[in-house]
Amino acid sequence: MTELTTTPARTPKRRRPAGPRRNNVWIHLVLSIGAVVMMFPFVWQILMSLSTNAEVQSVTPHLWPAKIQWGNYAEVFRQLPFLDQLRTSVVITVIRVLGQIAFCTLAGYAFARMHFRGKNLVLGAVLSILMVPSQVYLLPQYQIIKDLGLLGTMTGLLLPGLFSAFGTFLMRTAFLALPSELEEAARLDGANPFQVFWHVMLPLIRPSISVLAITSTLWSWNELLWPLVVTTNSDDMPLSAGLATLINDRTVNYPIVLAASLLATAPVLILFIVLQRRVIDGLATSGMK
């Protein structure tokens, strides 16, 4: 196991060979065949979402729709509770990501930089969650949400996901890597521990916080099992669960389902393309534990 470095080191610029450029044609050939395979489902999804239902179901595949059916995208909003589901997805994702950042940085800081009785025991208990598959706590979580009368509500959807053992681990590692001088200086100046945390230490782990934000956004947006369990009405569902239930609904045409799923996944795809470098560095480092 290599060290987990949470501050993504600026990757050195790949050095270009000084000598004559090698012939990379075959490498491009292999990589682009691979890329075509990887991209094919997305391309197919775009094409089919712009076709008619008959074209999608024709036995000889139509590569290109005879007439581009932009109307399918309008139908998504007419036939499906897409906007409600989108709102739910956005709200629960934003709150869970902010909650995880708040709780995990606070706890991670205390676990990394403070001394208190029983610290290792409490930390061990929190981190033990990382080893436990989610089904093991899912039923009781459901019972809690049910007993609180929160089934089908946004609060019920987002509540357990406010707390993350992985995030705590990530933040603790980030704080551990910081030098202690700054902290000591601030303390001598009379700052209380919260002020030290807020003004001095937190700004220093920004890269790690963005890693946490990215991983928890992805997880929250795409998660299926929990929303499927705590919501029954499709108006209350986030997009992931809402789409999954569409498969079992034969009244909705293929192109509309495809258009809806494309719209549902687009936000994370766009977010990723915009923040590419951050995401790649972040996932690479979070993966290197």
Place this chain on the structure above:
Amino acid sequence: MSSVTSPPRGAAPATTVRKRGLRRDGFWPWLFVAPLVGGVAVFFLWPIVQTAWFSLTEFGVFGGTTFTGLDNYKTLFQNGDLYKSIGNTLIYTVITLFNVPIAVVVASLLNTPGLRGAAVYRVLYFLPYVAMPTAVAMVWRIIFNGDFGVLNYVLGWFGIDGPYWISTPGAAIVAVSIVGLWSLIGFSVIVLGAGLKQIPPDLYEAAELDGASRLRQFRSITVPLLTPSIAFLSIVSVIQGFQMFDLLYAVLGTTNMNPTVFDSMSIVYLFYQAGFVTNEKGMAAAIAMVVLVLVALATVVQFRLQKKWVHLD
């Protein structure tokens, strides 16, 4: 909260010895950890205990539970569903594990010095990992469709008569595994890319001077030095494989729409089915405990095996 945050007795001896020399933080640390530890205790730690207890009970129709000892486990182990679901989970896990060797090849090609467009390739390979599984499942269902799916159409060119992927037992789990494989490659490429950056370039330069071919360099430098990342990715793939649910649910649909699902269930799907469809929560808890043991075993086995082939310096 107070019960959670009061210092546990067990840890006292070790800390009291060191305490004197260290800075005292008083109540502050507890304020910092209280929200997280409280939430984790209520929503994660205590539920684990509860699930263990639930697995020994039967849930009444009108609420309340009765202690039934190991009955749930007995039924579970006598019923073929568990073994079938473990088998399906293993098929899925083995097929998706192929993402690692594929990613090793892709990542090392991407690492070619002076390769143009490497960043673009990386994004393209990575998009399936970011995409919402339920959303991509929709288009895969259409690609796999037995009547009008493009996959069978293309297979037809080679004279292969493709099955009804979604509704044929056996084929369905393979179809789901292919989607899983497709979605995992990008993540592995990224992690391996980070691993490759840590290989000192002079190793390749030295090999070059010794006249080693690129293939030889790949075999003798790249692969051995990537083994820590490869080991990590295999463990992650296996753990995720055991957790497979989303794709199965989204590609195949529910049991009442597609009976093949009964033959294609993963362990987690079996858990979902028992816990929330047929409402046998005690049974679902027993399944969850079995998953816990299986994941723990798989992890231990992997760590053991890892010692044999992972290159550590």
